[in-house]
Amino acid sequence: MYLYLKYISILFKSQAQYRLSFWLLTVGQALTPLTVLAGLYFMFAQFGQVKGWTFYEAALCYAVIGLSYALSETFARGFDMFSSLVGSGDFDRLLVRPRSTILQVLGSKFEFARLGRMLQSLIVLFWSLSKLPIELTFPKLFTLMLMIVCGVLIFSGLFVATASLSFWTIQGIEVANVFTDGGREMAKYPLSIYEKWVTNFFTYVIPLGCVNYLPLLYVLGRTDGHQLRYMLSPLAGVVFILPCLLLWHIGVRHYRSTGS
């Protein structure tokens, strides 16, 4: 952990070398997702509500997933950009250092400019919470935290899994963005508005619904019994990241036996 902080501090120093570009990026990153929120707003302004969801409920949904995504992009950016590390052969360098490859890849990139996106999601989060007629009890706050943390795990898992693919092929990884970017866009809206198979996919395969839609039902007081189950559904994120890490280890082993 200490070493990770050291990695971050050195990356921060690097980033600080390019001050103007840093601020522009941060502001830009904060503004782009706003267009999505605006879209959401106008849609609700037109229809009043969608499938029983009010605008603020949907905004909360959007904020939670936005925050998770921004956090994992900030911290797990090294995996997002990993194919270049393999392409340039710099991964060899990581292998001759006495630390785990996961830690070193995490420490290879840290996207400070994503802090803007994070801030924007946080503002929407507090704003929608303040407008919603719900009482924020401790279990509900806890569930919200759990949703965000486990959301980070899922997105990071996706990044790790995508990165692992670059051990086999450098091309064609774009396909994986369907799941990362696509998943993020889908999960910004309450899952109940989609077709059954989409809902199933995002519940059982990539469990974004478990960190977002299901526990939100609990936070919003829409559950009919089984509260604990809804509350703890985000833990699916913990289950999700395990096979991703396994894939990573298989990938590293493959790399070391083929050297490509």
Added chain:
Amino acid sequence: MIALQGINKSFKVARRTAGVRQAVKALFAREHTIVEALHNISFEISPGEIVGYIGPNGAGKSTTIKVMSGILVPDNGTCKILGYTPWQDRAAYVRNIGVVFGQRTQLWWDVPVIDSFGLLRDIYKIPGDVYHANLAMLTESLALTDIVQTPVRQLSLGQRMRCEIAASLLHDPKILFLDEPTIGLDAASKIAVRQFIKRINKERGVTVILTTHDMNDIEALADRILMIGKGTLLYDGTLNDLRSRFGSKRIVTVDYREHYEPVPIDGVTCLSWSPERAVYSMDIEVTPVASVIARLSEQVEVVDLEVGTTPVEELVLELYKEHRI
């Protein structure tokens, strides 16, 4: 200390052929060829040796270094270094080695060199006193004092290489792998790097394995040469042995007072001639150098004279020829 036994390594390489039709075909079914990068490589290296690892491009030098530094797992064969099998106990093993890839940097590009050193200190968990002692020694002997505060991207290649070497020695490695440490350096930097390698080998007993294309590196540093070609070990021995194997040839360069006719000597080839200087090549088993000098001084007024051995490059070319590489 280092023992490789029967190491084999082959790669599957996708075959690329020219033409659009072939490229389209390759999208669906790639043809693969197996390239044997290392074939039955065995050698041993004792503590404190400096070993030059040479061979043409693509001969397998880097692959061997990668196997020895734990990056690659060979197809079969055993490799024991300091009691470890590099690819099995990677994390424990690499603590004991330093690796410099001449073509790539291990320093963080945008921050001052000293910050990179600090991070390496944490990566290798170097105790404070060891770190400071090593840092002091390295900055002094590699003349880094003025450059450690500079971001790496602003350093010249020579300065950067000195920093790379320092970075790979902070954690007191017992073995240092140098993959083309002098590539692209100017003469002064090359000499500085060589002197330093020699020094840490003498003073700290660091075992050094270096690959290079610059035969002057070998001449200045290596007690022993390993030569590899097409994945096979072709030669293992000292530079002097290699010389005596091919090197009964001598090159004599004479400067003399103006003399307007070439001076032919029996059994000796005249490589070049001018009114003031001539270069002869001879085989000392046929014509001893002394007799050549005697013949010369009979005919011209010799001012200066230099006897040289065959340059290492030519010896290596001879070896390549012998093995048909």
